[in-house]
Structures are given as structure tokens and as C-alpha cells.
Amino acid sequence: MNAHRGPRGVVGWLNATFRYWSLAPAVLLFAVLTVYPVLNLFRMSVSTIQFKGNTDFWSFTPRRNWDALFSDPSLSSAVSNTLIFVAVAVTVEMLLGLALALLVGRMTRGKGLMRTLMIVPILVPPVAIGSMFKLMYNHDFGVFNQLLGLIGLEPVSWLGSTSLALWSVIAVDIWHWVPFVFLILFAAVEGLPGEVLDAGRVDGADRWQLLRYVTLPLLLPAITVALLFRSILAFKAFDEVYLLTGGGPGTSSELLSLHLYRVFFEQNQLGYGALLSVLTIVGVLMLLAMGRRLVAGTRNG
Amino acid sequence: MSVRVADAARRPAHRHERPFLAAARARWLGFLLIALALVIVVAPFVWILQSSFKTQIAILSGAWIFTPTLDNYADVLLSRRSDFVHGLLTSVLVATASTAIVLVVATLAAYSLHRMRWSRVVVAAFLTWMLAFHVIPVITLVGPWYLAFKALGLYDTRMALVLTHVTINLPMAVWLMLSFFKSLPPEIEEAALVDGCHPLSAFWKVTLPLVRPGLIATGVLSFIFSWNEFTIALNLTSQANATVPVIVSKFSNDYEVLHAQMAAASILATLPALLLMFVGQRFIIAGLTLGSVK
Secondary structure, three states: OOOOOOHHHHHHHHHEEEEEEEEHHHHHHHHHHHHHHOOOOOHHHOOEEEEOEEEEEEEEOOOHHHHHHHOOOOOOHHHHHHHHHHHHHHHHHHHHHHHHHHHHEEEOOOHHHHHHHHHHHHHHHHHHHHHEEEEOOOOOOOHHHHHHHHOOOOOOOOOOOOOOOHHHHHHHHHHHHHHHHHHHHHHHHHHHHHHHHHHHHHHOOHHHHHHHHHHHHHHHHHHHHHHHHHHHHHHHOOHHHHOOOOOOOOOOOHHHHHHHHHHHHOOOOHHHHHHHHHHHHHHHHHHHHHHHHHHHHHHHH | OOOOOOOOOOHHHHHHHHHHHHHHHHHHHHHHHHHHHHHHHHHHHHHHHHHHOOHHHHHHOOOOOOOOOHHOOOOOOOOOOOHHHHHHHHHHHHHHHHHHHHHHEEEEEEEHHHHOOOOHHHHHHHHHHHHHHHHHHHHHHHHHHHHHHHOOOOOOOHHHEEEEEEEHHHHHHHHHHHHHHHOHHHHHHHHHHHHOHHHHHHHHHHHHOHHHHHHHHHHHHHHHHHHOHEEEEEEHHOOOOOOOHHHHHHHOOOOOOOHHHHHHHHHHHHHHHHHHHHHHHHHHHHHHOOOOOO
16 A cells, blocks of 8 residues: 555645546546436437426427427428538539648649648638628628629629529538548648658559549548538538528528527427437437448458 | 568569659659649739739739738728727727637636546547537538527627537537647656645646647637637628628628728738637647647
8 A cells, every 4th residue: 555655635635536536527527518418319209399588398299309300490401401401512622622631742842832721721710711701702792703704794683582592502611611521631731641652653643543543542441531521511501601691591591500590599499499409419429420430440440 | 461561572673673763753752743733822812912902993904013002901900890909809809808718618628537546438428419519511500599699689699609609619628638638648646636736736837838739729720610600600690780791791892892991901801810720730730630630
């Protein structure tokens, strides 16, 4: 026993219990602010909650929220918009980010500058990005329509037309997140083993063969991680859409997160919102489980 | 793969006929694309910056040539109907407090998970829940948070924002600190312990100074993410405790969009992140790419 050597009193007690109190705050925070709310979501999803003043009154109405789900007129467009948003934005971001990472990897100078510039969009408040593009998309004086005017074309209603609004929002998401994919893949490109590439070159492989059979397989783990990150985070997209279109016109650019916001805070349907939240969480977690298998696959294979 | 490469070697290599020219062309193409990427990233910022110096009339008429004015900044910062300065104070307080708490809680938790011989089940359960929470859209939890904070009398307080911002940044912070702890050679700390150092002082005097880059990366990123956070701040506060992003959004979602003020407010909202970025760039890049490449 080292007891005779150790400090006594408070310090001794802190030392003896370090293991527990070092983890306790994080566990406590997660329990109170994530586990409890998620459990509460399940309880809310079978209830109707009404406010009288600041007090909430709950009644047990399991059928009601499911009925609301099946009669929600804008849910199907929110789901399909979200799927289109995630699929298109993430695909384009991956392709552009990869191309850019490979190109910059070939540069002999200016890599640092490139990297510095590419972190800017990731760190700027998404709300500021929303206002930025709101100005540029403006029908009457936005820069896009001014440029169209210069070459003699009619102004386009980027955010105000039901057929274009979602695509305009997707374009902003691409602008925002290509740099993120670039950063992850560029780090991987910089870490590529030079000997392997040289060996391929010595063996006479041309550039495309080198890319297809050497570089891409080596980058696959990083590509999978970037893809997983982006797919999951694209589901969370809220800020820019809220600012740019608010989901409109109609429900043409309404995403699931925006729909949840409306149900919770504009229509005050806490019970139905909770049911939608539970379903969203289950969906996202299934996606995550599938993604983890994918990552494990690329690392072992 | 080797078959294909051998194939290629046998084929007449047209593409290698004039390697010098091909290399020069590839280089030009590279530069061109990079220049294009730079313009695409920077141009929107230039556009909103010049808009912020225009009068509302100059913006509405789409003028390219104009007399710059500081009126928009004065209006956003000084006018009585603007809550911007109040929001700035709220944002600074919330981001600072939540970052400080996140750093302490996450560093301790990561160290504990890394060094304190928790059973695998505990570690796996903790990390899995953390990851799961991180991927859940935050709006799904804002509903129950709203109910809980209302019941506790914390709705529309800075305390509610601090607590929720700590929670949403904790997974990233624990993850980052864990990677930094893992990158340390275990011998250093073991030597300290053998020399009679107590666990607490080994942590405080030996390990913590070694992960200072990790602390900086985690701190800078937590501060920026708290500063930028919008979904929670929009729904858990009213005007009295609105943060900067919420106020910026108000300029655009009012009945009449105040374009010039919105531009100025957006620029002001962006400045802290930009400043921090230039100070801690190296650490931010480490933070953003760590764990994803390994």
C-alpha cells in the first residue's frame, strides 16, 4: 500500500476517486440532456400536449399522432425533398471535392493558401452564408440575374419558383461543403505513399490507370468516411434553407428538419412532432449502422 | 492490377510521346481549375462585403459603382431598434462559457476513457451513444428541451443555451481529445507514475501540457460552433436572449428584407470566426481532419 506516501484529505480523496469523477460530468450531461430527452420523445409521441399559460397538460392519445402522420399533406414532399437534397448534394460534393484534392495534390506551390481558403466556408456562420446567397439570388438585383442580363437573358426566379428553389438550395449546400470533403481527402492525398505511385509509374501505368488502380483504392477509407460524414450531416441541414426559402414556395424546398421545426414551433403539435422525431432518429441510426459496416468493410478489405 | 499495368506497358504509349508538353498542359489545367475554385469560394464574400457598404437604394438599383457608406454598420451597431450589440454580448458569453465547460468535461472524460481501465463495454457504450447523438438532427431534441427548460424556468435564458451548446459540442470535443491522448506515447506518463507521481498530478503536470495543441483545436472549434449555432438559439430564446445568428436571420425574415443591414450584420457575425481562424488555423485543420484519415 502506498497510503503512507499519498497526500491526505481532499487531495487524497480526489486522487483515489479520479477515475470516477473524471468521467462523471460527461455521463451526467449526456444522461440529463440527451438520454432523458430521447426517452421523453417516446412518451411525447403517444401524447397530446397543450399549454395553459406556462404549464403543459398531457393526455394519452397514441392513435392521434399516427393519424396526423398519415394525413400530413406536406410530409411526403419533405421526405422526397430531403432524399433528393442528400443524394444530389453529397454526390456532387464528393466528386468535386475529390477532383480538387487530386488537383491540388499535384501542385508544387500554393497548397497552404488553398487549404486556408477552403476552411473559410466551413467556419462562417451558416446564417451568414444564407444571407449572402439570398442577396445574390435576388430576382431584381442579385448578381446572378445581373450577369444573365449582361449576356441578354431574362432574369430567373432562383428562390421563388417551385421548380428551381430546391436546386438553388442544393447549390448553396454544395458551395458550403465541397471544401470539407476537399480537406479530408486532401489530407489523405498528402499521406499517399510516394513509393507505390512511383512503382506504378515505373511499371508504365498511364495517369488514368494510376488513378483507377492505385490512388483511388488507397483513398477509399478516407472517401468512405467523408461520404458517411456528409450523408449524415446533410440530413441535419436547416439554417441556410430556413433563411433562403423557409421551405417555400409552398413546400417545394421543405426539408425534413424544416418540417419538424414547423410542426413543433409553428403548429405547436408537440406530440406529432415527437413521433416524427422518433422516426427520424430511428432512420438516421439505421443509416449510421449501415455506414459503420461500410467503413469496417473498406478498412478490412 | 498487375496484369493491367503490364498491358499498358505493352501498348504503344501515345500519351508519353511528348511528356514535356503534356506535363505543361496538365499544370495549366490545374492552375486554371484552382483559380476557378478560389474565385467561387471568395466571390460571395466580396459580394456581401461590397453590399454592406451600399445604401439600400444602391442595392435595389443594382448599381456597380457607388459611394461607400458606413451607415449600415452604424445602423446595425448603434441604432436603438437594433438588438445587435445585446446579441453580441449574449453570443460572447454563451460561446465562452460553453467552450470552457466543454474543454474541462471533454478532456476529463477522454482521459478517463483512455487511461482509467474502464471495461470495454463502458467505453463502447459511451462512444456509441456519443456518435449516435452527434448524428441525430438537433431539431428533434429541441422539442423535449423546450418542454424541460420551460418546466425548470430556464426557457429563454443564457443558461439554457450554455447547457445545450455544451451538449452538442461534447461528442466532437471528446472525440478530438481522445485522438490526441492516443497519439501520446504511454511511457512518459508511466514513468511519472513510477517516480511516485499521483494519478492526478501525472495528468495535470505531465499529460495535459503535452496535449496543448489538442486543447487549442478543441477550444477554437467549440467556440466557433457555439458562435454559429442557430437551430437551438432560434427556438429556446426570445428577443431578450437572441444570439447573433438569430438577429442576422431577423433582418431577412421580417416583412421587408433590410438587405443592406443584413449584409453588414452578416459580415460582423463572420468576423470572430475569421479572426480565430487566422490565429488557430494549423490547429483547426488538425481538428477537422483528425480521426477521419487514420
